[in-house]
Amino acid sequence: MQTFEEFYDKLRKNNSVKIVEGKKDKQALESLEINNIHYLKGNPLYKIVELFENEKEIILLTDLDTEGRKLFSVLSKQFQKKRVKINNKFREFLFKNKVSHIESLK
Numbered sequence: 001m002q003t004f005e006e007f008y009d010k011l012r013k014n015n016s017v018k019i020v021e022g023k024k025d026k027q028a029l030e031s032l033e034i035n036n037i038h039y040l041k042g043n044p045l046y047k048i049v050e051l052f053e054n055e056k057e058i059i060l061l062t063d064l065d066t067e068g069r070k071l072f073s074v075l076s077k078q079f080q081k082k083r084v085k086i087n088n089k090f091r092e093f094l095f096k097n098k099v100s101h102i103e104s105l106k
Contacts, residue, residue: 007093008032016057016087019048019075021068025061025102032105045074053082059090064100 011018011034018037020026026039040048052058058079062068076086099105 004097007090008034011059011090014059014087016059017052017055018059018061019052020061020102021063021071022103025063028103028106029061040071045071045078048075049078049082052079053084055084057085057087059087061091061094061102063102064091064095 011029012032015036018029018034020029020037020039022039023041026037029037038048038052058075060072060075060079062071062075072091076088079086094102
């Protein structure tokens with residue numbers, strides 16, 4: 001992925017569950033025609049893991065601020081215990097391009 005257009009295109013084509021922190025993050029991705037997005041809704045993290053523990057792959061798109069990094073760490077460890085693969089390529093692209101909040105992708 002070199003450009004944001006390539007990033008959006010690959011994210012659109014990927015049918016894996018995409019988990020974001022909040023409603024605004026979900027709306028931003030939906031405005032880019034990206035689907036299969038779920039936000040945390042203030043639910044306990046263990047409930048999120050239970051909900052998606054049978055998925056083969058999850059894309060965690062938490063923000064790159066302190067809170068988002070903590071959420072990413074906890075969720076990725078919990079999903080990996082359930083043998084769910086974490087696709088981190090999209091998050092790494094955002095980090096390299098200095099995008100710290102998903103909702104800014106509109």
